Structure formats: structure tokens, C-alpha cells
Amino acid sequence: MTESIQRYHHGDLQATLLQAATQRLETHGIDGLSLRKLAEDLGVSRTAPYHHFKDKNALLSAIAAQGFAQWHDVAKQIFEQHEVPAAKRLRVFIKNYIGFAAANPQMYELMFGRTLWQQGAASEDLKNVAYPSFQYQVEMTRMWQQHELLPKEQDPVRLAQVTWGTLHGIARLLIDGIYADSSHIEEMCDCAAALFIQHKTDC
Amino acid sequence: MTESIQRYHHGDLQATLLQAATQRLETHGIDGLSLRKLAEDLGVSRTAPYHHFKDKNALLSAIAAQGFAQWHDVAKQIFEQHEVPAAKRLRVFIKNYIGFAAANPQMYELMFGRTLWQQGAASEDLKNVAYPSFQYQVEMTRMWQQHELLPKEQDPVRLAQVTWGTLHGIARLLIDGIYADSSHIEEMCDCAAALFIQHKTDC
């Protein structure tokens, strides 16, 4: 039988759903992602997805989890280039963080927005993927402190929250189109780096 | 006739709607704010609000506009206390910014979140209220640069975007409950101030 013939069982609906949903997320946004439309697109009934994801939130969490894994890979790759000077790595990290957000705005919104996190409603699964990513931020901050790029006397956790907060905030302002547009990404990143980095003559 | 008697015309539905909606926003969140429920609460039919607000977005924009006015007052009051040292004012400003967000999380989300701003969908009315508030941020930044609290060589606009971004980011992390909770607000503000302010011995 050819693949075009409609079978009762889809075969791999879970993975297909996840893939289609991820795609649709970026084009239509979180609110524009409708389970029913998604099902229709895949030629499957409205409630079929519910056999693979508890509810819409579970599907969104699964998408976000992919995003976290994806980002974590990027961060790790940058951070572990030991041959590159730490200051350079910090700058590259900043640009990649903002770049990731700007390139995948809806995914970023999903990963770090209110939809999944508001009032501690995030699922355990999501937390398990996200928290290591947060921890990694602290770890990097600690290293930058050791390299005296960031003030040594500050608590690493607080400092990570503030530096990460800065990137998060810039990303949000860009994504949401609030008093910042993507044509100035480079300059904003440079400005953020300049503000962070302890003043040395060759910065 | 007493006020308890149901009249065909409400009398001041526009203002009452705005007030009730603002209240309901903080308790139920943006998505939990339903025009129908709102109308029902006010003892008026489902579609009555549409004679005073074009659609849900217009109502939300009106609420946000109030928020901007409210915040602008606070910022102005802090900024214009010329007898207070600039460094102190900067610190007070930071704490008030985060404090405002923490005290009115849903309002903050509305004012600076994707709902109203995404893909440039913000109404002209909203922009007219919001942009001066953004401009004010630049103005303050410029002053802080003159006082050498922030690096003088940076472009004021970029710097404003970055410093504001920092506060925005911290606020969002707090509000959305992402790796930060309100028990550490003070410390985070202090840490942000320390990172911003050019290093002088008495900081």
C-alpha cells in the first residue's frame, strides 16, 4: 500500500504533531496555534492529538523542551571553546542569545513567556529541561567572574539573574517590537557587553 | 428613582467598564479577562461594551494607557527630586521600577507584553501614551551619563535600551516566575545597580 492511502492509524502521529506544531508556532504564534487546525492539516480528527498530549499545554511544553535543548547546545558549544578568550566568548554568547531570540521569536516567547510559566503552572517535565539551562547560566557567570569580566564580589546567582535578565529584556523588547527593532541588534549587544565587562583598556 | 433600579441606559458604562476590567485584569490575568463575564458582572448585555470599545484590544489598550500614565507619574516624581543625589535617585528608580512590576504583574504584562505589541499591532492611541514614557527613559539615561553614573561614551538611546532592557528582563523573570522569586527583589536591584554604576569607591 502506498503512503497516500489513508490508514486508520497514522503511524507516528506524536512526532508528526510535534513537528507540525513547531512549524505552525513560528508562523502563527502561540495563540494562533490551534489543535483543531493542526489535526485537520495532518488529516486526522480533532481529538486524535489528545492521545499523544494531555492537552494543549503539554504540546506547547514539548515544543519548548525542544527549544531548550536546541539553545543549550548552542550555549554549550560557545562556552566550551576554551581556546577562545573569555571576553570574546562572552560577546559571542550575548550575540547568539539575542540572535536566537530574534531568529525564533515565537519559540523564545514560548520558552520564556507567561504561557507556560505563569503562576508556577509549568509542568515537571518542562522544569526538568529548563532548570539545567538556567543553572548553566550561573555556571558561565561564575567563570566570567573568575576571569574578572564581571564583578567578583557579587553573588553569582544574583549576577546571573541580572545579566541573564538583561539579555532576556533586550530580547523581549526586540521581539515584541517595543521601542527597539532588529536593525540595531549589533549595537545593542555591543552596548550590553560594554556595560557588563569590567573596564579594561582593550575593550 | 434609586440607583438600584435597572435602567435601560447604564449612565457611565465606559468608565465603569474600564474600572471593572482593570480590577478583573489583576485577579484573572489577560486571558482570564472575558468581555462577556465583564458585561454580566455589570448587569449589562454581552455586546454592550462594544458601543464603548471597538473590541477587546481597545479595552485592553485603554487599561494599559492608564498604567502608563500611572507609571509615568512615579518615574517623574523620582527623577525630579533634584535635591537627592543622582546615584541615589537611580537606585530608587530601579527599585520602584521592579516594585511597580511586582505589585501589578498583570498590568505590567499588559503594558509591555506581546498581547498589545506583537507584530506592530499596537494602536495609535496606545503608542501615543507609551512612547513618551520610552522617551523619558532616554532622557533619564542622558542625565545619568552626565553624572557619570553610566558610561558617557555610549549612545544614550542604546544605553537606555540596554538599561531599561535589564529592568524589563528582571521584571519579567520575576513576574513569570522563571528562576527568580520575589523574596530576592532587593538583592537583585542592588546587583543591577552595582553593575550599572561606574565604579566609585563609595558605591
Add this chain to the structure above:
DNA sequence: AAGGCTATGTTGACAGTGTCAAGATAATTA
């Protein structure tokens, strides 16, 4: 191989949403 269990997919239904159209009533204006 037969029978039963589980995973998966289906239709029907419900409550909820924003919003439009058409008509009713009150207030204001000419």
C-alpha cells in the same frame, strides 16, 4: 490460531470565547 487487551483514532457534544447584524429604547438635537 483465538481471544482479549491496549493503543490509537473517530464522531458527538458542551461550554466558552469574540464579534457581527438587526432591532429596540432612550437621550439629544433640530
Add this chain to the structure above:
DNA sequence: TAATTATCTTGACACTGTCAACATAGCCTT
């Protein structure tokens, strides 16, 4: 007083997520 406008009403539509009940396919055990 008559006409126009502002306001409010019911009816209707399309859309959403999600539950319950039922159907089918595939696997697993006896």
C-alpha cells in the same frame, strides 16, 4: 414635536479546548 444619534438588547456565527462514548488496529498471551 420630529428626527437623529447614542446606547443597549437578542440572535447568530465561527471558532476554541476538551470530555465521553464508541470503533478499529495491532500486539500479546494462552
